[in-house]
Amino acid sequence: MTGRVLVVGGGIAGLVAARRLVLGGREVVVLESSDRVGGQLARHSVGGIDLDAGAESFATRGGTVAALATRLGLGDEIVAPAALPAWLYRADGTAKPLPATSVLGIPGISLAPDVVDAIGLRAAMRAQLELLLPSVVGAKAATIGELVRRRMGSAVVDQLVAPIVRGVHSMSPDELSVERAVPGLRSALLRDGSLTHAVRGMRKNAPAGSQVSGIRGGLARLIDALMSDLERFGVEVRMNTEVSDVTPEGLNANGESLSGQVLVAAPGVAADRTPGRKITLATLVVDEPELDAAPRGTGVLVAEGASGVTARALTHVTAKWPWLDETRGGLHALRLSYDGDRPDAIERARDDAVALLGMPIGRIVDAASITWERAAPRSHAVDGMRYVGEAGAGTGLASVVAQAEAQAESLLDADSERER
Ligand SMILES: Cc1cc2nc3c(=O)[nH]c(=O)nc-3n(C[C@H](O)[C@H](O)[C@H](O)COP(=O)(O)OP(=O)(O)OC[C@H]3O[C@@H](n4cnc5c(N)ncnc54)[C@H](O)[C@@H]3O)c2cc1C
The missing domain is CATH 3.90.660.20 (Protoporphyrinogen oxidase, mitochondrial; domain 2)
Known part of the structure; x- marks a missing residue:
């Protein structure tokens, strides 16, 4: 099929996929149920200051979001956050800076003074012991909580990892898969022999500077720029559009039957409706x-x-x-x-x-x-349906944008295959 693509959902996933598809020569219509596009990227004005109301930074890992911003003409607007530490408010009501050499709170140097300061000497020594464990210990753990607990002990999970995971993913480390939490961590553990060395390797190989960036004027500018590209390339974006009867080949939009290849970019559409x-x-x-x-x-x-x-x-x-x-x-x-x-x-x-x-x-x-x-992680999918967005990619722009581009690319590749 090389005709129209119907993208359901006008969050960043749907808009990124729509842009890639129209550039690949497809006719694209975006259907958004609310009265605005952007989803979890939005701005508001508080006390006269324009601020992001949802996401406000993106992970620099993979370079995907920075590359998108550059393609959208915002490359010069990418900014690093101030070089200040983030802090941890501990259970006893005292506050300490978060350890500097860490990934998602997992320390790369367990006995570093900032780790000892944050979790105490005893817990830091327990974490250090993981260097003596064979790399297979915890390597099959389903969640990041289980992996870190088995290798470094509960204190690291409860006091360092959990506050960050809850802040980023709105869930407990015992609910979050290793792959979603830190892509590549499991294989790095097996390759480097310990979690400590895996974390240090990841920190060393990360791009210089901060692990996150922002956009001057706010991240919602990505949505403005995507929309202006979609308008320029002739993509129709319909707001306030209720979608029903979704199949891989068509759907009903506000009572009108539309045919075309469907790309779902909204949670709960043609999938389980687990509330987020x-x-x-x-x-x-x-x-x-x-x-x-x-x-x-x-x-x-x-x-x-x-x-x-x-x-x-x-x-x-x-x-x-x-x-x-x-x-x-x-x-x-x-x-x-x-x-x-x-x-x-x-x-x-x-x-x-x-x-x-x-x-x-x-x-x-x-x-x-x-x-x-x-979005809750999607556990059910309709045969033949293509999906993008947080329910499948996981939380965060780095994952969501990379997956939306890859899915759009694979849809275009499938077109070329058929034409051959
Ligand atoms: C407060 C907050 C802070 C965050 N901070 C960060 C951060 O700093 N860094 C980071 O990387 N990520 C952050 N995130 C996460 C990030 O914003 C999301 O992972 C990402 O924006 C998800 O994009 P999406 O397009 O998959 O989904 P969404 O943005 O949720 O878009 C889905 C769209 O689909 C529409 N829709 C829903 N149902 C239907 C339907 N039936 N028919 C048609 N349309 C429908 C919705 O209205 C919405 O526009 C944050 C999220 C929040 C809420």
């Missing part, structure tokens, strides 16, 4: 000049069992992204994340911010809260 996990973000814009000193670097992750704090994480947005200096007018933006749908998030955010930053936060100039739903 909800997270609520509360953004506070505050007037407190003492925050200029960035007392907790780019932000704070909260360890399991920390009493008196409900937030999972705090990002000091205006400290993390120096490009915001141009527009913040001396104010500071703090973004706190909560598990679930929390109508009380803004009320809680002030007290949580004070505890996590270890200082008063001054006058709140403005506040906003937004609840997001993250």
